[in-house]
Amino acid sequence: MKRLPLLWILAVGLLILALAAPVLLRNQQYWLFIAIQAYFWAMLASSWALLAGYAGQFSFGHIAFMAIAAYTSGILGRDLGWSPVSGIIAGTLMAGVVGLFIGYLCLRLRRTYLALFTIAFAEIFRLAVNAELDLTGGPMGLYIDYLLDTTSYVPYYYIMLGLLLGSLGFMYWLANSRFGLFFRSIREDEEAAAAMGVHIVRYKIMAFVVTSMIAGLAGAVDHHLIGFIAPTELIIGRMSLVIAMAVIGGVESLLGAALGAIFIHFSLEWLQQIPVPASLMPKLIAMQPTLEKFGLGVGDRGLMTYAWRMVAFGLLLMLTLRFWRNGLIHPIIDRLTRQRARKETVAKRVQAAEVESS
């Protein structure tokens, strides 16, 4: 019982911090923007964790679903003059419909085959976006109307935070209901689950539809804030990032994946430029040509690291997979939440043993 208050203090503290962030960052619009993007990635990573970690469908098409919604909403707004809100709803539904279709096609495919198929789907989608200039703007990208008529990030911040908390709440409800058990049973053993009467087809498709819609919602709203989308956002590296976030956070934990995404997104920003003491700057500037050969550079505060920060997370992803299969953040949450349950279980067992022996 002693640990529980700590957990609550942490949770309430994080929530207050998240709610107060616009006030704390009122002079730093850039970091507020980064926070919004971190919530966007958190929605992607946690919904992927539901699809992969709970239902066992290791799909690589998640970024494509995100982009389908953003493109749908952008195109409807440009060609038919739809308002951003109706565009976002239509885009989310579109992601759900495509999710239904892909989920249906993937029914027969397991693990590796599913991964291969979804990679093919994502690549075909990327190529089509690149090629269909009239519809999507091709490599030049598509300009999307802004959701709100304001230059401040504060309202967007609360919208994104609200969406993240709402979708996390919904997914937690889903994961802890009967559906969550069905999802897990499919991951553990499809045949056994089917034999026990789980309607495999229905729940597999449902997992695809729900997670695609959450990814789509995040994508549509986020791009109505950025105002632009281009096919470079569809490269496989961005999908790798979602996977890295979910795995490092904990692929079997929705909250872990979300926190992992927020942590990684902020770290990527911090690591973009490693500050060095001012006394070292002249030396760095002198070394600039050599540094540039190795993908490094000199910024105004220190060392620019371009690709190397991603190298660090790629390595962290592999090491996490190898040595900490539950991720790095999930075990901490688990420790804080399960302490009480563990003690109760032990107490019950002791009690039961005493009853039995007496």
Add this chain to the structure above:
Amino acid sequence: MQITGQYLMNLILNGLLIGCIYGLMAMGLTLIFSVLGIVSFAHGEFYMIGGYVVYYLLEVFTDLHPLLAILAAGLVTFLIGIVFERLFLQPMAKGKIERPGEYAILVTFGLAFFLQYLMAGIVGPHSKRADRFFDLPEVDLGWLTATATTLKIWELPFGASRLAAAAIAVLLLLVMIYFIKRTWVGKGLQAVSQDREAAAVIGINPLDMNTLAFGLGTMLAGLSGATLVNVFAWVPWVGVPASSKAFVVIVLGGMGSIPGAMLGGLIIGIVEALGSGLLPDPGRALAYKDGFGLLLFALVLLLKPTGLFGREL
């Protein structure tokens, strides 16, 4: 655009040339699959690294023979492959990893992510392209003419670089097949792919064979990249379409089948060449070039997941 028989023939033959390289790449993937039972999602990254090794070797040692550079690329990718296998895949074979199927997908995908950005960090953002490895001798026989850059047989032109790449690929394929079918070690690989326990009983160490198969597989990917670095512009993301082609080939040919990989490679080469050559809008045709193979891939996965020569799942 007028479609003539000659134009069609040209498309098909050029498709076949590139198809040989796809076959070589897919053979590596198929070797890994048949021995380790996994699909490596980092296959394209070894292709990418192979190309860069050749490019930089030729850049530094200008009078190095391109063939030696290609062999060096094979060696480098082989070494990276065996180190990765020992560190990350061997624990799986030893049964130390929970949910090995999911682990294999994610860890090789993680390796791809790591290698892509590692190379992006090392080589910088600009694309590279090696000079042509070999010049053709000047020949003029009437029906056959050759200049340094192109060979023409009955008015059908072939690029010298592609021709050389295809020739090296066919040679390497033959060497690999000889190695697998005729040598003791090759037979050991086959034995492990058929029955691990039985192979262990007769004194073949399945763990060593795993490492060897993974290293050879990545080496074949590296060699494919090495032969093509003078054909395509090279960026750290060049392996993504290449590996998706290798996936198409092994699924089409049947996972773990060597003839399937070779035939599948040729089929994809032709499908792609015809698809992009016959689409009326040239801008779109170029953009969709990689899409035709993927479409075929999606269809095969949905209709006949065991492919042409595949084992039952």
